[in-house]
Amino acid sequence: MNKFVIIPNLTKDKKLETTKLIVDWLEKNDCKICLPAQIANYINKQQYSCSESDMYNNADCAIVLGGDGTILNAARNLIKYDLPILGVNLGNLGFLAEVEKKDALSTLSKIIKGDYYVQRRMMLDVKRLINDKEDLIGVALNDIVIARTSISRMMKYSIYVNDGHVNNYSADGIIVSTPTGSTAYNLSAGGPILDPKNEMMVITPICPHTLMSRSIVLSKNDVVKISLENNRKSWNDDTMITIDGQESFNIDQKDKIIISNSYKSAKLITCNKNGFYTILKKKLGNC
Amino acid sequence: MNKFVIIPNLTKDKKLETTKLIVDWLEKNDCKICLPAQIANYINKQQYSCSESDMYNNADCAIVLGGDGTILNAARNLIKYDLPILGVNLGNLGFLAEVEKKDALSTLSKIIKGDYYVQRRMMLDVKRLINDKEDLIGVALNDIVIARTSISRMMKYSIYVNDGHVNNYSADGIIVSTPTGSTAYNLSAGGPILDPKNEMMVITPICPHTLMSRSIVLSKNDVVKISLENNRKSWNDDTMITIDGQESFNIDQKDKIIISNSYKSAKLITCNKNGFYTILKKKLGNC
Amino acid sequence: MNKFVIIPNLTKDKKLETTKLIVDWLEKNDCKICLPAQIANYINKQQYSCSESDMYNNADCAIVLGGDGTILNAARNLIKYDLPILGVNLGNLGFLAEVEKKDALSTLSKIIKGDYYVQRRMMLDVKRLINDKEDLIGVALNDIVIARTSISRMMKYSIYVNDGHVNNYSADGIIVSTPTGSTAYNLSAGGPILDPKNEMMVITPICPHTLMSRSIVLSKNDVVKISLENNRKSWNDDTMITIDGQESFNIDQKDKIIISNSYKSAKLITCNKNGFYTILKKKLGNC
Amino acid sequence: MNKFVIIPNLTKDKKLETTKLIVDWLEKNDCKICLPAQIANYINKQQYSCSESDMYNNADCAIVLGGDGTILNAARNLIKYDLPILGVNLGNLGFLAEVEKKDALSTLSKIIKGDYYVQRRMMLDVKRLINDKEDLIGVALNDIVIARTSISRMMKYSIYVNDGHVNNYSADGIIVSTPTGSTAYNLSAGGPILDPKNEMMVITPICPHTLMSRSIVLSKNDVVKISLENNRKSWNDDTMITIDGQESFNIDQKDKIIISNSYKSAKLITCNKNGFYTILKKKLGNC
Known part of the structure; x- marks a missing residue:
């Protein structure tokens, strides 16, 4: 994978700092980047501005920044493009985001090497x-x-x-x-x-x-x-x-x-086959 | 007890038939009867029409005809009069009505003989x-x-x-x-x-x-x-x-x-000390 | 189907009356019958006495008479023979028996005509x-x-x-x-x-x-x-x-x-595709 | 309060270290001390050895060291003496112990000054x-x-x-x-x-x-x-x-x-009127 579209939740990614961080990293790692026009303008990276259809038809993966709600919303919007989603969690512990903000870049470096699974969700x-x-x-x-x-x-x-x-x-x-x-x-x-x-x-x-x-x-x-x-x-x-x-x-x-x-079905990118039970334990507590 | 006010639910007591039945019975048994003006007119017993304050201040008991909702409503309305309520059930099996319609008159004959309890409800x-x-x-x-x-x-x-x-x-x-x-x-x-x-x-x-x-x-x-x-x-x-x-x-x-x-507190008239568990068994089923 | 083995629960089928009824019916309808030796002796039908392996290897269907426990037990015992089971209920309402005692013969007449499903149970x-x-x-x-x-x-x-x-x-x-x-x-x-x-x-x-x-x-x-x-x-x-x-x-x-x-897997014979929810409603009550 | 009997759980208070600590503290603070003979011998404080009836009849308070099980057991044993219990927790977080081991001495100094409540438990x-x-x-x-x-x-x-x-x-x-x-x-x-x-x-x-x-x-x-x-x-x-x-x-x-x-009823000594909900939150988690 090396073509990424980024979909940030504007309320959760304050000043789009995490978006910028990821864009910088993707640039350094020679990835192709697509951004919604509004986001591209906001962070002054107009060169990555894409139309919706371009964005979703050409990307390998959508990086969605936010909480479970943001990812649910993206998953429904992306249905027709069959595009895998990598959720980066900017909210409370959630079930849908694969990585916490602090681990986003290390996870991306695995993903561009092909070290990931795509989990289909009914x-x-x-x-x-x-x-x-x-x-x-x-x-x-x-x-x-x-x-x-x-x-x-x-x-x-x-x-x-x-x-x-x-x-x-x-x-x-x-x-x-x-x-x-x-x-x-x-x-x-x-x-x-x-x-x-x-x-x-x-x-x-x-x-x-x-x-x-x-x-x-x-x-x-x-x-x-x-x-x-x-x-x-x-x-x-x-x-x-x-x-x-x-x-x-x-x-x-x-x-x-x-x-x-x-x-x-939705396609979620994960690097961790048993990630669900790990999150469940954190959410529900471990005796 | 021999002074009764009757409070029917107009949707549940179709044509006020149960109200009439009870009024007739109370007449025959020399009880005093008070009715809201609207009800007295409807059943053509204007002689029993009372003002609200008369009605509740002078009665010994309010006979409430309807379902649990009717009785809940009456109980809140009657708070300041401290008047005991006899619930006559015209709906599905409920927890607040003491008697089913068919047993209303036999229960009233117990009540006018003093054969009842008043249960205080917090x-x-x-x-x-x-x-x-x-x-x-x-x-x-x-x-x-x-x-x-x-x-x-x-x-x-x-x-x-x-x-x-x-x-x-x-x-x-x-x-x-x-x-x-x-x-x-x-x-x-x-x-x-x-x-x-x-x-x-x-x-x-x-x-x-x-x-x-x-x-x-x-x-x-x-x-x-x-x-x-x-x-x-x-x-x-x-x-x-x-x-x-x-x-x-x-x-x-x-x-x-x-x-x-x-x-x-609400005061409910009952003739049956263990009535609650009998209703509970009917409601929840008995294995 | 016309070869049947009958497995009754001796405590539930008092004097084996239901067993006899079914044997008589199967005889009249020209079916082949196998019975465990003990049962054959008890009802004086030694001609149907079979060894266990004969019984299960040659039959088309095991008619099990009893409650859910009897059928569970038979299902585990019959695993290696892959034999479909028709459960006839002699106990309280159960989930595994297909028919009540009173409907056993009418169900059998459907079955010998091929009017049934075999439901595989994991x-x-x-x-x-x-x-x-x-x-x-x-x-x-x-x-x-x-x-x-x-x-x-x-x-x-x-x-x-x-x-x-x-x-x-x-x-x-x-x-x-x-x-x-x-x-x-x-x-x-x-x-x-x-x-x-x-x-x-x-x-x-x-x-x-x-x-x-x-x-x-x-x-x-x-x-x-x-x-x-x-x-x-x-x-x-x-x-x-x-x-x-x-x-x-x-x-x-x-x-x-x-x-x-x-x-x-266990194979249960049924004539009723939605039978499960019908039993569930009876068991759990219907509001 | 200044007469204390100490009842340790021998498996939970390893080498009776907490018992010794409390005995030392009570000595320094001029309290009267009663110990079961076995415990007095073990820690070489034979002067505090008491018979059971002496111990419980004369004490103001039983200090029970262990987990909820130890305290339950002591509460039933002490019923006839009507003696208040101070539970010192040596196990996992429990509902009955008033204090954790590390806070035992500071709690005792409140208690000898009269700064405590006795909570009756049905x-x-x-x-x-x-x-x-x-x-x-x-x-x-x-x-x-x-x-x-x-x-x-x-x-x-x-x-x-x-x-x-x-x-x-x-x-x-x-x-x-x-x-x-x-x-x-x-x-x-x-x-x-x-x-x-x-x-x-x-x-x-x-x-x-x-x-x-x-x-x-x-x-x-x-x-x-x-x-x-x-x-x-x-x-x-x-x-x-x-x-x-x-x-x-x-x-x-x-x-x-x-x-x-x-x-x-059991009498539990507490210094904290809302202690129950504090423990409940810890036990059940706080959202």
């Missing part, structure tokens, strides 16, 4: 089913959440897997998570951890009114359908579907939501 | 602390919930008990519940069941980001303080405090919220 | 690692549990996945479960439900001392290693490994336990 | 009910656990509170815990934290087979009865009742176990 397609037509809403790397935004949070929904009825739920909402997202909202809501290299999904109800509700883990081939049709009376047009905690859409009570494995 | 005062002055927001029979209404639900807060720092939390919100409310939202969020005849309170975080968060049970003498002061950046004016899931107030990030045992 | 090999040599202890259809039998239950262990260290645990024990076993002990210990048609496994600690412990779901290709090496002082020779809750073995504190997908 | 009486006669088995400061010691752990039992039936359970066992014990086994089994200065108790099932089982918090006035009568078939004489994880007794399936607030 993504989920979320579609709205209207009059038997499926309409793609988006693709999630972490999770898809259906919940209400009003104070009265309780909603009713039915879950189907491959058209077989699983159960009816009364809950604050529902999370359908990828392995990557299993350590995010799914974990807060009581769900299990899924090793992120695997291809599975997990359905976790949020604050279920019925105590007997548990997370259900499905294979990548299963198709989940969520139907909201029992909420007629209390429907308030405040039910939202949220992708990766970042993109939200109103849904109608007549909508059925279809969630399934995407044929696209 | 309530919680919730106050806003502004510039060291405490301002009473309301009184809860079930619970006080602090949460956000936006899609991004995560909030940070600190809990203090009697001014000692308990912990910082990152969570979707927090519930402070009475024993009565312990089987409501608290249970959905993973909290324990508190026998409702007791005087205690329980703090339960909603979807805590930190796995080590558990419910904490306090005595009635403990004072809980919740401080939101760490949310500066992400503050969106969408944080709400909700009482019994029914009354909501915006709170400011500089507010501190004080929750403590109220010197007032 | 099994787990459990091996002891002694001086770098792996020694197969057994094969589990439900789960492998490591725990102590004394009153002082707490034990320490380390988990590795594919030789990467996951975490150290202090807990009452550990469960490694197949999808089939996920609704058994794993569920009691707080683990998630895994759709049994999938190939995954789940590690769930039993009463972990460390609150941050959660179930971890792995793919069928992952290899789990459990090491007990930190228990020197408190070791009491009371640590056991148990397969499907039925077979137990003492383990030594120097042992390392290796758990991985077995190349063998 | 204890639980556990009785066996045989032919309607109650037989006291023991008194617990942490918890009472009923469980089986065999590999097949599942047992059935019924819980009654004040003779009202709560529910039937299928589980690995049951914990009835004091507030002090709520952070021990109760927490591992999913129970809530009870502020230890309160007088309450909590019932927590261990790995309940029925998902709808939750912890139930009772007041100090409630009497819990546990009945095992449904286990006829599978009874194996392996069911044990364990007090504070330290004392075990076999129980018979015809036994009913009665658990109630003891009129005795």
Whole structure:
């Protein structure tokens, strides 16, 4: 790899100092560099300014500087370019960034020598089913959440897997998570951890009114359908579907939501095969 | 007891049929009856129409017809009158209603003979602390919930008990519940069941980001303080405090919220000392 | 299918009445029948008495009469014959039996017409690692549990996945479960439900001392290693490994336990593709 | 306070070095010292050797050196003497020890000046009910656990509170815990934290087979009865009742176990009113 595009989070990379550091290093190491125009101007490296399509079509790797949110956002934006991402963490300890800021340059020197892995991370397609037509809403790397935004949070929904009825739920909402997202909202809501290299999904109800509700883990081939049709009376047009905690859409009570494995996946660069459990131990504590 | 006020939920008591049934029975049994003017007109019993203060000051008992929500609402409204409540259930199985519709008259005949208990249920005062002055927001029979209404639900807060720092939390919100409310939202969020005849309170975080968060049970003498002061950046004016899931107030990030045992309590009429566990078994299932 | 072996649970099939009923039906329908000698004698059908190897090598299907325990036991015993099992439930509602007693004959008439599916269920090999040599202890259809039998239950262990260290645990024990076993002990210990048609496994600690412990779901290709090496002082020779809750073995504190997908699997006959969720709803209740 | 008895854990206080340090300090500060004969001999301070009754009847305070287990044991042993305990921690971070070893002397200098609190900790009486006669088995400061010691752990039992039936359970066992014990086994089994200065108790099932089982918090006035009568078939004489994880007794399936607030309580010396939450934060982590 020697063609890099850099995507910094402007709030997290103060004065773009880390961006500059990496640009300098890449220059010294004879790498090709692409920067969004705005960033190139800001650090006075206009020679590296690229158009979006140039940037992503020609690069070998996107270096994303920020926290887990920045990387989630980049992963969804880069889907169509199939570009591997190296996450450099500028926030709190996260699950998606491969390296801490202080180790960014030493990791880059491994990467340009070819000493790295590309880990594929399963993504989920979320579609709205209207009059038997499926309409793609988006693709999630972490999770898809259906919940209400009003104070009265309780909603009713039915879950189907491959058209077989699983159960009816009364809950604050529902999370359908990828392995990557299993350590995010799914974990807060009581769900299990899924090793992120695997291809599975997990359905976790949020604050279920019925105590007997548990997370259900499905294979990548299963198709989940969520139907909201029992909420007629209390429907308030405040039910939202949220992708990766970042993109939200109103849904109608007549909508059925279809969630399934995407044929696209995110590609994360890592130098450390067991990195996930190392982060997990740090996050969760080690007894 | 022979002076009764009747408070029906107009949506649940269709055509006020149960109200009429009870009025007829009370008439036959020489009881005094008070009805809100609107109800008296509707069922054409204007002779029982009372003003609110007359109604509540002179009655021995309020017969509340509806579900748990109707009774919660009545209990808060009746606080200043210290009037015992008989809940007649017109909804799904609930925890607060003493009798099902079909058993209402047989229960009333016990009650007019004095064959009943009055169970005191602890309530919680919730106050806003502004510039060291405490301002009473309301009184809860079930619970006080602090949460956000936006899609991004995560909030940070600190809990203090009697001014000692308990912990910082990152969570979707927090519930402070009475024993009565312990089987409501608290249970959905993973909290324990508190026998409702007791005087205690329980703090339960909603979807805590930190796995080590558990419910904490306090005595009635403990004072809980919740401080939101760490949310500066992400503050969106969408944080709400909700009482019994029914009354909501915006709170400011500089507010501190004080929750403590109220010197007032709700009085529920029951004929069955172990009724709570009987309902619990029905609700939760019996193995 | 028309060659059947029948394996009844003698305590559950009182006087072998269900066995007789099925034998009669199979006779009338021109099926070949094999019975263990003891059973053939008991019901006076010596003509169907078979040796074990004859029985299992020549049959198309084993009809197992009993509860989940009976079927688990049969599944492990039949591993080497690769024989599909039809479970007829004579106990409480179970997850493994395909039909209730009253529906046994109507299900058999579907089966002899070819109207059925064979569902493969993943099994787990459990091996002891002694001086770098792996020694197969057994094969589990439900789960492998490591725990102590004394009153002082707490034990320490380390988990590795594919030789990467996951975490150290202090807990009452550990469960490694197949999808089939996920609704058994794993569920009691707080683990998630895994759709049994999938190939995954789940590690769930039993009463972990460390609150941050959660179930971890792995793919069928992952290899789990459990090491007990930190228990020197408190070791009491009371640590056991148990397969499907039925077979137990003492383990030594120097042992390392290796758990991985077995190349063998159980084959369960079903006429109902969504049967699992139907049973789950009955077991867990439907809101 | 100036009369101290010292109770060291011989395995944790290596060569009794901390004991010697404290004895020296108490001598210099003109305190009266009592030591068990064995300890007095070991450190060659025979002049402080006391008989058990002398020791406990005349002292103002027992200094207990060890971990939580040592203090639990001492608390039960000292019940009849009503002697306050100062716990000096020689183990891992614990909930019962007031001070770490390094702070023992500075804490003692506060205590001899009267600068301390005595915190009463509720204890639980556990009785066996045989032919309607109650037989006291023991008194617990942490918890009472009923469980089986065999590999097949599942047992059935019924819980009654004040003779009202709560529910039937299928589980690995049951914990009835004091507030002090709520952070021990109760927490591992999913129970809530009870502020230890309160007088309450909590019932927590261990790995309940029925998902709808939750912890139930009772007041100090409630009497819990546990009945095992449904286990006829599978009874194996392996069911044990364990007090504070330290004392075990076999129980018979015809036994009913009665658990109630003891009129005795443990007295723990503390210099820090909010010490509990400080320890909790250290133990559980702070986000």
